[in-house]
Amino acid sequence: MQCLLIKNGTLVTMNGQRDIFQGDLLIKGERIERLAAQIDEPADQVIDASGCAVIPGLIQSHIHLTQRLFQGLADDMTLLDWLKTRIWPLEAGHTWESNYLSARLGIAELIAGGTTAIIDMGTVNHTEAIFQAIDETGFRALAGKCMMDHGRGVPGGLLEETGASLAEAERLAEKWHGAAGGRLEYAFAPRFVVSCTERLLNRVGEMARSMNLKVHTHASENLQEIALVEAERGMRNVTYLKKLGLTGENLILAHCIWLDGEEKQILADSGTMIAHCPSSNLKLASGIAQIPELLALGCHVSIAADGSPCSNNLDMFTEMRHAALIQKPRLADSTAMPAATVFEMATLGGARALGKEAELGSLEPGKLADLAVVNLETLHNSPGQGRDVVSQLVYSVRAADVQATVVNGKVLMQDRQLTTINQQELLAEARRVNGAVLEQLKSLA
DSSP states (O other), X not given: OOEEEEEEEEEEOOSTTOOEEEEEEEEEXXXXXXXXXXXXXXXXXXXXXXXXXXXXXXXXXXXXXXXGGGTTSSOSOOHHHHXXXXXXXXXXXXXXXXXHHHHHHHXXXXXXXXXXXXXXXXXXXXXXXXXXXXXXXXXXXXXXXXXXXXXXXXXXXXXOOHHHHHXXXXXXXXXXXXXXXXXXXXXXXXXXXXXXXXXHHHXXXXXXXXXXXXXXXXXXXXXXXXXXXXXXXXXXXHHHHHHTTOOSTTEXXXXXXXXXXXXXXXXXHHTOEEEEOHHHHHHTTOOXXXXXXXXXXXXXXXXXXXXXXXXXXOOHHHHHHHHHHHXXXXXXXXXXXXXXXXXXXXXXXXXXXXXXXXXXXXXXXXXXXXXXXEEOXXXXXXXXXXXXXXXXXXXXXXXXXXXXXXETTEEEEETTEESSSXXXXXXXXXXXXXXXXXXXXXXXX
């Protein structure tokens, strides 16, 4: 069994006592064996974490790897125009190769920024390419094929026949759920109510329950979207999802910005998972989710960057900083979203959304070894002595400060060098495929 020893770090455990101490961490195989002030046991590999924080791997609960190649191609637009005139047509133009490279590019960026697991929504076609990219890179994900069988403005290349959409989702779930030793899991991913028939959503609920799988979708991101749902279905998003029997601990809802009191209570009472995407919500002018109020009700909230075209990076440190800052002026309360709460959402909150809080989200013996080593001695983090480490992680650390990333006990990046991805080859391939994407964009003008 391979042993990895991380020495001399500031261990931010996120255990029940939220212990933070200077010491060492030993990994055997896929799991954390021990944390102590000093461990002198022989190891196959040693990482010196002097001057660094060792943190649980960051978990992003709403990502679109399929959109990574489209970063910077849909700026300064509102949600429905953004979708109908850029994102949906670009997704419809994906080939297997472009989707695969988009996923690899996104995964490389995530690993380089200390993210070790995601909940991903693919596109309608070629989702298998995304699973292959996740598998090959050693990354961890709960992912699924996007499902769309309804809606004005949906390109022909994305509009599915209901039965075919369900059949392909079921095939992918049977093949990929639990693959790579459990690193890959499947979630049904109907895009949102606006692009899904009631028949599709009902059947997704039935299949998810029978197969014990999660459902990942969007809800209440934009006022126009809510108006469309009310016009078509006669009620608001969350109320409608409850009517269909979809709310509950196995449902992950991205955004949840525009909720009425009844919807908030439904989410709290049902234990539905909420994925907060602050950068995306700011850039698309969608609004600011009332996260402190949702937390006060007992809602389960995690954090994510969403797709690259609406956040322009997949940096969880940026998302944490935004999540903390945007609530303070909204509520005229500098304590409205403390760093400790935000960091918990980015670690344990993400683990809960995955359904893996017993396995991930903290540095404890027996848990899976997903973690990141973060340099705290950079210019923008110094001097660090006497500072609260969690506050540093939320307010001043950047993705480029991550020195090493470990998933399932395997080092995926060390000294800023990716180990399962050839970065130069990937960038060259992305530039090549980008030419076809730009040609496609011209046709949309």
